[in-house]
Amino acid sequence: MIGSSPPRLDGRAKVLGQTAFASDIRLPGMLVGKILRSPHANARIRRIDSSRAEALPGVHAVVHAGNVHQRPFGYGVDNVPLKDHPRYAGDEVAAVAAEDEEIAERALEAIEVDYEVLPAVFDPFQALEADAPRVHDERHDIEGNVSMRWDFEHGDLGAAERAAAVVVEGTYSSPLSAPASIETHCCSAAFDPNGDLDVWTGVHMAFMYRKALADALGLDWRAIRVHQPPIGGSFGGKIDIDPLDFITVLLARAARRPVRIHFTREEEFVGSRLRQPMHIHLRTGADAEGRILFRDADIVSDNGAYNAWGSHALLVVMQTISSLYRLQACRVRSRVVYTNKPYGGSVRGFGNPEATFAVEQQTDELADALGIDPIELRLRNANRPGDVTPQGMRITSCGLEECLRQVRERSGWERRGRMRERHRGLGCAAYIHVGGGARIYPSDGCGSILKMDEAGRVTLISGASELGQGSQTVLAMVVAETLGVPLSAVRVVQDDTELKPWDVGAHASRTTFVAGNSARLAALEVRQRLLETAGELLEADSADLVVEDGLISVRGSPQRAIAYDRVARRRLLRQGGSTLIAQSFYDPPTEPQDEHYRGNISAAYGFGAHVAEVEVDPETGLVSVLGLWCAHDVGRALHPAGAIGQVTGGAVMGLGLALTEELGLADGHVLQPSPREYGMLTALGVPPIDVSLVETLDPEGPFGAKGVGEGGLIPVAAAVANAVADATGIRPRSYPLAPWKVLEWLREPELSRVRRPT
């Protein structure tokens, strides 16, 4: 079972269009909710008059900051669901619930808002200036617009710098981009007659969502049940609770009817969390043999208007700067800066693509400066099993060297540096990422309940969330393998906080590792009890039994056998019988980071390396990726097709980031809120992608597996940029590598702007 690639359990329904997503849910009496958004990037509401809207026939509720009870929420406790002081163009100001879409739209138009427009700041460097408008003038706990700082230091930076033969330096910038999942956000909420609240949403951290919902709206969280319908793509965009969710509940409460808010495509870009721009000024030094001695970073994260998950992406940025390759010393200073713009969430990779873009270009820059082959330089510095990184990350299984060798071999790396006349080049980049959970919350655990019934049907109730990544199938495989029963006997339930045990949520590529281990523990217990009964029936010691494909037999006496489901029946259907149910909880053996950002946050780390081949059109600046070779240390591929799919999907997303995706703003307004104009890749834009899975058999992972959900995306922009450098000699300092930008660099090669934070 493990290592095979059966069809996904949810595949057929999805392919046939029969999956009911959040937006397919209809409840009796359900109303349509719509949100009124601020047209101004910074404004105070002097007066809001919803009386005309409320009077419209078919309108059941109009809510705004003036008529609801709400408390601040978010990592900066700086956000409220409905604002009397919107801080970006698109901020939620009011909402209506009406019989249908059209009435709701008319009601929005009928709300009169008198704004006092205030000066706004859009550039994070301007926002750092002393006289910049303060985005959160009410926050007296911070200085200016710097909402958070993440500073880390390890080793003797001065000594390392003095020992360096070469030091390279640059500022690497990433754009405002969007997770841009095909399914837009949708939330439905209904109070039942007992006052219990049911919410249907795309969130994949359901228990934390429940708490946040209760806290901000003053509800009893014991009375909230979160349903998680199948998710049509999240990529982190649905990880968090959003004003959308609070507003849906506020409307349902005000209207005393179920309410659904379903984002339009345009709203999805404006009203969801984005990947915030980052400007990483980085210096890296190495000795003459190419040993990397230090990294020194100064980072400005262009947070946008509120502190959501995006404000914490620096955790991951820091991790890559401190821990990708062996280092002697490291310093990271970073500031999360408020601007009057859409704000950052946790998008796939969560800071790591941005960090890797900086770190891995400088690895190439070092290699160039030292005249060492870039992959050779990486191999010399590669993390190895047993290493402890400056932040205290304990590397156990580690296939980074093998990944580098694989992509070197498969890509025809020897061609590097020899194709410049043909405007072609090869570039490599590697990454490190958590692969065994990430203890960002006191519990990083996952609970499971496993039940085998008298028919032999096995139900796993898992805390894990399915967000399209295939966790349902992989968890079922883990259970089937452990129990020795056919996959077709296993069902997975994981969509309802009422039923499922705690799990912190689907993030940080943790589900296969953490939920897989949890499912395995429960299955082992059921297996043991099953074998006990089988032992009685077969008159054998249960230790002598083997299970294969649902048949339990005595080792060496295959004729002494009994079907597993018959054993389950015989165990239950007798006087003094019993069920086959077990519960388990797996919390990885990790530790939270201390106040100095030290601690082994994950029970395993994933590694990988990519090589990209590009061709750059010198006339237009168009960068075409001709091929991408990816090798990923996944510990063990439980479902190879699924793992390859994850890597490939991530790589495609990475190519979009590298080449085309950027959400342009003008005066804080999103310029192109549509997938086409935003620049999402289509199938036509995707080059051949070659994926190798490196199996290092992680000692802690389920059957040796590690997380793989985000890796495919992380090194793409860096590899492409390094390939562009190989093809052209220019050094890209920002992505996407849009033709106009590349053309500019080609024409003025020294233009790689070292924009140093002040």
Added chain:
Amino acid sequence: MIGSSPPRLDGRAKVLGQTAFASDIRLPGMLVGKILRSPHANARIRRIDSSRAEALPGVHAVVHAGNVHQRPFGYGVDNVPLKDHPRYAGDEVAAVAAEDEEIAERALEAIEVDYEVLPAVFDPFQALEADAPRVHDERHDIEGNVSMRWDFEHGDLGAAERAAAVVVEGTYSSPLSAPASIETHCCSAAFDPNGDLDVWTGVHMAFMYRKALADALGLDWRAIRVHQPPIGGSFGGKIDIDPLDFITVLLARAARRPVRIHFTREEEFVGSRLRQPMHIHLRTGADAEGRILFRDADIVSDNGAYNAWGSHALLVVMQTISSLYRLQACRVRSRVVYTNKPYGGSVRGFGNPEATFAVEQQTDELADALGIDPIELRLRNANRPGDVTPQGMRITSCGLEECLRQVRERSGWERRGRMRERHRGLGCAAYIHVGGGARIYPSDGCGSILKMDEAGRVTLISGASELGQGSQTVLAMVVAETLGVPLSAVRVVQDDTELKPWDVGAHASRTTFVAGNSARLAALEVRQRLLETAGELLEADSADLVVEDGLISVRGSPQRAIAYDRVARRRLLRQGGSTLIAQSFYDPPTEPQDEHYRGNISAAYGFGAHVAEVEVDPETGLVSVLGLWCAHDVGRALHPAGAIGQVTGGAVMGLGLALTEELGLADGHVLQPSPREYGMLTALGVPPIDVSLVETLDPEGPFGAKGVGEGGLIPVAAAVANAVADATGIRPRSYPLAPWKVLEWLREPELSRVRRPT
């Protein structure tokens, strides 16, 4: 908590009309199914032509015996979903699935069936004759129309008879009646793209239903999930799998679309299981002191066309004949006889009202013959704790005497025998019934899964089925009481075979006892773990802790306290934390009956006594019940209002049986398939009902409780008949006590027909 009567958890939604019953379920693409029924009581189908129906636009499937694969099912393996040989008028012959009701009706009309009409038999005594038409000519394993025999013997009947001072004898007949729940049957079925079948149905023995469905249709039962929406009344009518269910699935398979069949009111009477008529010839003897010495019964059960649950009601009939009051000897001979009529199911009381009608009238007849007060006679013979009955039933807690004393006192029993001039009378009847499960299947157990989450919300996943009896509320109370948390923190999930552990089903008044004990075991385990953690936090021995209303404190130091939900959080949200989940299984300490019908089938027995006061109009024969006094040994009333409601509801149902309810047939055709014509009581027909709950604190029951679901119904007809005898001097030998019948008896008092089976 225990002993209080909080509002039912499902009450508010039901009162507000917001409960979604089975018939409220709509699935995408769902079709309407309709069944074509035989107009003949016995016929062979020569030819069936569905081509015209199939050709109708909007028709998606037409099924009949000729185009489906089906296997025989039922206790006689004598039934199939779709018949080529219908055996009663109303038998299922074909079915259609169409876009809407109207098209479905037209399609039914378009099916051409060529019947060869065969002779039919409607009277069970005629069916016993040698030359009677054989209802199941294909059953070579039986003789004539006797499908089953249930014979039991205990003690020396001859000696007991010789010792008797008086012997009374008579035949007591009960009619064909209907459970007549307000909600008619409804089944919906849908196959998902993986071939998994989901069924939504009112069944309350879901796991056995799943197996029966798979067996008859040749499906993999591991691929079937049974959903149990709230039930709008069953009274046993929805206990079993019916042709309706199979046909819905056959249609869904043929149409490749979800299908719903929802019975019309008329169909509910014709196509559902009924309470089969029974004719109990009984002789009872007693000595001069009124000690009952023996009972000797010869029973004909008018089964109808197929053996469903109804064929097994003799088990319960036998139990009352052998075990109500102390006996020395006992003989039961009984025959279950096929007739070409609608067939019997398991209606509330399941044979016991019929048996009690016979037994308890003869108790009065003995009392009359001996000149002993009927209640006094009952007290002399009452079962007592420690008794073992002739069938091996071990009486533990027993409040029969107390019940008899209570109704004697509360009813003004001293008036008995003194009101004949005013045409009024008082009558008493008592009962015995299983109250601690009933091991009719190898497992009589129930599993529970209990989860307390980090919010303090408690979810009980119980195998038990809620069929309107209030199990959800009582199980939540058991959990809240055991854990010491508020009831508002507890939710109960019990409607889905995917989630819930095994339970044999809701029958035999077993849910509070069996599922209550199961829930209690799981809660005790969670409580223990909760207190362990609380002990750590409070630095106290967990044995010294008390929990009250959600607050855990150190005994004697109430200031050393912590909220239970905080303990749950502290336990989970830490390194090495864990969830609070437990699972349990409770199977009562009982034994199946052996081949001689001996065995302690239940872990406790319920008892009760009723007194009815009637007035009989000598001009019209109309019997009016003026009052009903009921005392029931419920062990302990966990939710007194609920227990009283159960008794009262049962009593009202019993009054309907006693006075009005009878499903008349003409040539096997139901004459009055409507609640009004059938004669269901309305609120106006219900007299004052006085209910006393006698608490004997059963040693095995949860908090001392015993089953109470059926008791209220059982002795009503007997008590009313005895009251009529007191008022008029006539001895009713059958019910309902319809005016025309009573008038006939009044005019010809010797008419009590002793119709002895041949």
